Amino acid sequence: MISEEVLEHFGAIKIHLKKDDLIFTEGARADFFYQVLNGEVKMFNRTEQGKEFTQGIFKKGKSFGEPPLFGDFPYPAGAKANKPSTLLRLSKNQLFQLLQTKPQIHLKLTQILCSRLNYKAMRLKEVSVFSTENRIMNLLCHLKKEAGISGKYEVKLTRLEISELTGLRVETVIRTIKKLENDKKLSIINRKVIV
Known part of the structure; x- marks a missing residue:
């Protein structure tokens, strides 16, 4: 979504993960923007019985975990590497600087978040109806x-x-x-x- 060059220009660093490495846990404070360079990330919740409910799977070029950055609330789900992966990680403040100076990227990110909201609403309807x-x-x-x-x-x-x-x-x-x-x-x- 956001080019590697732009993210690195604003201070993003590469993080290398092994399969099942945790990126963040449910309830943790949201301080970073993440985008997958390669590999695969799963966002999930665990039931009381330990069963995982997958909120989303994110592959190359996809970002994840943005709503808590904008809403200033804890992560509603955890995230882990589904396979060996490399991510770009950018601090919340640096992301906001990027979005203020690059309105076309801000608009694209807003469109992606709206698409995800639509998908979540569809899933909620399916589960209940x-x-x-x-x-x-x-x-x-x-x-x-x-x-x-x-x-x-x-x-x-x-x-x-x-x-x-x-x-x-x-x-x-x-x-x-x-x-x-x-x-x-x-x-x-x-x-x-x-x-």
């Missing part, structure tokens, strides 16, 4: 749209990751995906889900 089939199909269609693919799309998530993103049990996801295949709403080829 829709069937498991609709919840899974809406997630898969969102991923396809986000990838910019109009034809067949191979879902890159495991059944566990789909479970964590929808708040469903893994067994429910497996059973529902099989039902969706039987209903011809998706295909399974070599254990891969195709939408």
